[in-house]
Amino acid sequence: MRQLKILEYALASLLRRPGKNAAILLVYTLMVAVLATVLLLTHALKSEAENLLADGPALVVQRTMAGRHELIPVTAADTVAAIPGVGKVTPRVWGYYYDGLTEANYTLLAVDSADPALELLDGRLPQGDGECAIGAGIAAVRRVGLNDDLILIDAANVGTIFTITGVFKSASRLLTEDLLVIPAEPLRRLFGMPAQLATDLAVEIPNPGEIDTVARKVKRLLPDARPITRSELLRTYHAVFDWRGGMLLAIFAASLLAFCILAWDKATGLSAGERREIGILKAVGWDTADVLLLKVWEGLAVSLLAFLLGFTGAFTLVFWWGAPLLGTVLRGWSTLFPEWQPTPHVDLYQIITLAFLTIVPYIASTVIPAWRAAVTDPDEVMRQ
């Protein structure tokens, strides 16, 4: 009962100082919102990468020379396919294409290397020479659509005309936004890639427990090969997004520090009125613990409200509006940014960490100066 009464007094007390408390609330809400946006977006991107890779090959085999990626002989597929536990092995033909017209990078993929899960927005997959299917991002920047022509410059610096037979969509637009699918032969010609070579091998392994064993065997059979497992790829994505998130947090650290100093200053500076009120409360029979309880409730009310508002704001910004500002920074280097709508993924550990880092310091900054004022003898008030 005493707790409830003091809580009621604390809330009324906050409402009596609307200017100061609104300023603190605003500062803390912004701080929580910025931190939560980076954390939520990083986590959503990592989850998105996990979803993408779930449909990808269990193992990708590349060839390296002098530490760099090289084209791999198609015959290596037979060597890999002979390893027990290996399912289908597909030599993939793909690569990057820089379009000087739009200053964007496209990902070019042979039609038989494409993931069967890819959905077409409109049209069909290309079937013959001079046909292609494109991602929505390419369609937008090149301002082309179904049955339009698309000119690409080949390895001999000669323009090749492709007719667009389809425009892609996908559950994740991260995958298809900058994708351009062409049949294997014309793609090899475009890249100047010999018929006996492929970009890499996509290896299906039905038993996930066998993936690492198969990777070791591939390395033994093909010493110049680099087998990349799905989990390694996932770790790389996580590291990249964590690094980008960390960089953003570091950039925001200066402004966060400024916010913290302002909030600390607001919170620690007991006004003459507040100091006098503490003296009066002590004089009329509140003990130090009652005053501290009052300040804990005040601090908890402000910081919890700021946390909820900030976190809700960040959640809305990231998952409803697609994080219009930070998303671009966190997603990657491509200039063809998809209109990506992250799927809501919230990490409880992150919420608890964020709550701990924002609520506890604020309560401490509220209680400590009040404690200093409350431990003085109440007869001080008699002398004012």
Added chain:
Amino acid sequence: MSPLIIVEAVRKTYHPQRPDAVEAVAGVSLQIAAGETVVLRGPSGSGKTSLLSLIGCMARPTSGRVIVAGQEVSRLPERFLTMVRRRTFGFVFQQNHLIPELSVRDNVMLPLYPESVGATEMVCRAMAALDEVELAPLAGRRVRYLSGGEQQRVAIARALVNRPQVLIADEPTAHLDRRLSRELLERFTALKQTGLTLVIATHDPLVCDHPVIDRIIDLRDGRLDGSPAP
């Protein structure tokens, strides 16, 4: 009458370790009986307020003992000292010390928050205390909009809301005109008739000469006037 408050050889020194140490109370002994109305009289700096603080458990003596209702309070832990203060004493301060942003009723309820009293009973007790000082109609008004005399009546209601045994008033007429001072003394007379013990620090002759006063204790330089300097 049996003594309700016993003060034995009490000294109070402020900042004892510092060169500017001040001995505000220098070895005072006195007794106050239940139901008695006592004035502590003396010029400014004579130690009236310090002695009131010691009697009312607002401060601890540097040496000596203070006994309230048979219990020595000088060495009690803060929590218990606060409880004794809250349940035994009501205070009317020289500056009233009300919270101006709060309503009259909320100010009066302040001493009840740490007590095991429900919200409804808090309001009932506050209204009863305001009724005693004839301010119930102004219960919802903010204190800052009241006159000086009304504010002092709010302070008296707040002092009475916990049904104390002793009312301590520090210079209660210092900011009142003669008419309001007389009204206040009439109120003290009415309170005395309920059996309340009153301890008043003042040098106002109007208070000292009023029939409600049973005894006057004169103070000078922190000592009872007439007692020898050490």
